[in-house]
Amino acid sequence: MTQLKQAQASPSSIVPRTKKKRVHGSILERYAALILACSILIIWQLAVVLLRLSEFVLPAPLVIAKRIFVEHELLISHGYITLLEVLAGFGSAFLVGIPLALAIFYSKAFERAVYPLLVALQTVPKVALAPILVLYLGYGWAPKIMLAFLISFFPIVISTVVGLQALDPALVNMVRSMGASESQVFFKLRLPSALPSIFGGLKVAVSLAVIGAIIGEYIAAERGLGYLQLQANAQFDTTLNFATVLTISFVGVFLYFVLAIIEEKVSHRRDRAN
């Protein structure tokens, strides 16, 4: 074994070539997104100033930024309400969706019974359900949470089922040949291999949950960012309108990154070759 030529290569020399390129990539490549975003903002600012657009028609980015700063207490208090609705809806979709996905994966009968129903339900536009939900659930928290739940539920179930089904059966045989029980097969093999797909679904779902909560607030609410936006609209306050949109986006981006951080912690290491 020791006479082996090719294996004398030191471990460090096996690092893929692409890595080097990534580290030394040009500044343009590294900050591409930031540069594009800044360019758009600058063009926007210049256009408003040069074309002398009124604040009512299109407020300049700096004006919006100033407004966000001035009104931050208002935005945070409404944003907090929306955030809670999103978390409640998304959280319950997670708590119901994952066990349902496991049931669909492990039971053929369950899959036959539930899966087609689930797909049929998915074709119903959830937004169209909002007025009905208000009718049954009233004007409080319930319809917003319900809408966030319904809209984020499907991607969680589907991505979990797809992730579990994508496993190479040869890997299952390999682990079984070591004498693994089904729970070991699940925790050592099925779950870790499905994690990228599950987190993909969770990230989609959390963005959708924000939409669900906002729609709920559009229909009937006395607080929340959706309500605040309608108020701004009614008062022809375009700047506050934009400030609210930015805050809504911030809630979505914030939750997305929280999930990304959890994913990093849970799956320690991502593959580049898979």
Next chain:
Amino acid sequence: MASSHSKQAAAVAVSGVSMLYEVRNGDDVLALDNVSLDIEPGSFVAVVGPSGCGKSTLLALLAGLLPPTSGRLTIDGDVIVKPHPKVGVVFQSDLLLYWRDILGNILLPIEIKDMDADGYKEAARELLSQVGLEGFGDKYPYELSGGMRQRVAICRALIQEPGLLLMDEPFGALDALTREQMIMDLQTMWLRVRNTVLFITHGIDEAVFLADRVIVMSPRPGRIDLDLKIDLPRPRRWSGIHEDPKFNQYIRQVREMFEAKGVLVSH
């Protein structure tokens, strides 16, 4: 050869084993037809045959992954009804888990048997250095070449010191040069460990080179056609072995059997 085997080496007995795959609304496939085979502890047995001769089925049965339709298989006298703790398996592809580092992959069978994985870390590093991969323990599978990954898969099968090592065309997916190196390395490793090996392949030369016995199988239904004892001194050297008249005689015997069965057609 058998006298120098290690204590751990397992005895294998296959008696009257048949395996019928039932195909819905079609002809059932008889993958193995009344196959019997006894393997002495510490011997290296290669099984050659074309695709569909049931050699992989035989391996799956010995691995305890399938129950036979009839007949029985034993390892050290234990009838196989589920994966036997004395068995390690190397598959055609490396089947490494990409989210585990190399050490974590090798220690997987230890974790599954609920043994102390930390206690085996040193043994795992020792195995890695034996296959020329010293210091690769904290690398990830995607950082290794195909040959290196298959070496890791072999280490994973050896970490539990299996009395019986089952290998299912382990070098089939490798390029010719890497394969040659792996064949020689496997011999070196086996001469050190001296456990029982069942090596499945469709490479006649690697079977004759590595084995004490070459079993030739024919397809549909899968049967043993020839049980050839290979009497060549060890360690055998790959370079020059193709000029060895005894080696070539064995190769010819296997090929003639394939020709007689219509597996190989000479024009």
